Amino acid sequence: MNPKNRDKLVVEICLLAGKIMIENGSEMVRVTDTIDRIAKNAGAFQARSYVTLTGIIMSANYNNGAQVISIDKRSFDLEKVSVVNDYSRKFAERKINLRQFYYALEHIDDTVPRFNKWMQLLGAAMVSGCLEIVFRDNIRDFPIACFIGMFGWVMYSIIEKYTSIKFLSEFISALGIGLLSIISINYLHLGNSVDDLIIGSIMPLVPGVPITNAVRDVLSGNLISGPSRGVEAIISACALGFGVAMAIKILG
């Protein structure tokens, strides 16, 4: 491969790897670090990159133009982050070459497994029920908290599939959780406490990834991405809160 083509491929690989990592909830230091390491291991020692939450700009050397990639959607899939990390490590050890690396990144959606729907439902039930008991010591409401948590998660994933507004799906599923909890306590008499039910069943929707990453990004001195992640976390939390508040306003 001649150097010019090689540099182009390196830039493509770095941009794609960075995009996958940011889209799936990695922190910024890791992205910058991975991009630098890939470029260095590929022999592009003059590579420069600028990484933000919504896009990456990168050039391989002075002669080639810089390339840019924009990042519009963000979700959570930590397995993909670790898989890209693994590929980068393998590339550093010369176990795969540039073309294999690029191919692997392009087909990452097909190769990385996701827990299937039933496992996710079980996970949502586990989070809601278990944490409801841990927070509130209310064992009697365990099954109904599991059920409402599952319902909230299903609602969230369905709405997220069909709309592109993440905050809207959070708001609507929080509203649904609130309404269902109040109905099941006050009208159907299935449990003891509305508060405990809502607190438990909202837990699967907690924006844990943005909170953690916001803190880590700000600490590492990335003053563009850290605060924007923080804003994302705060808007998510507010969407959940307003959903619950509206449910209480309507029925409580």
Place this chain on the structure above:
Amino acid sequence: MQLFFNMILVYLGTIGFGILVNVPKRALNMGGIVSVMGWLIYYFYTQYVGGYIEANALGTFSIGIFGIIASRWKKLPVIIFNIPALVPLVPGGQAYQVMKYLATGNYTLAKSYLIQVVFIAGAIAAGFLFSEFANQLFLRLKKKIASKKEVLK
């Protein structure tokens, strides 16, 4: 007995959240253990010393440290252990009370709960800060010792 029961519940809840954010399968068990250790420290602090702010900071600090150890051991990114482990410490109860009292018009109580939420969030951030700080100190120390050994050779 109650404590043991709660430990199992924290473990299961963490694994559940891990499934939702699609943590790699080989990290699920370790993530649960990290979470239980952090939660235990938080719990003992609130039971025997008192003060939820310090308890949260200490719990997150230990989660950070254990997460770093686990990530070294399993060769996976740190956030895979930190994110699910954080969930049992999230101030969900207080945040809910804020919204409830805002909706029912009791602004005084809402304000006092809001202050609690803000302090807990700050404590969690501080805990992460200190664990990162400890990690960097450790790395620096390791490098120094290694370079000294080189000199001695």
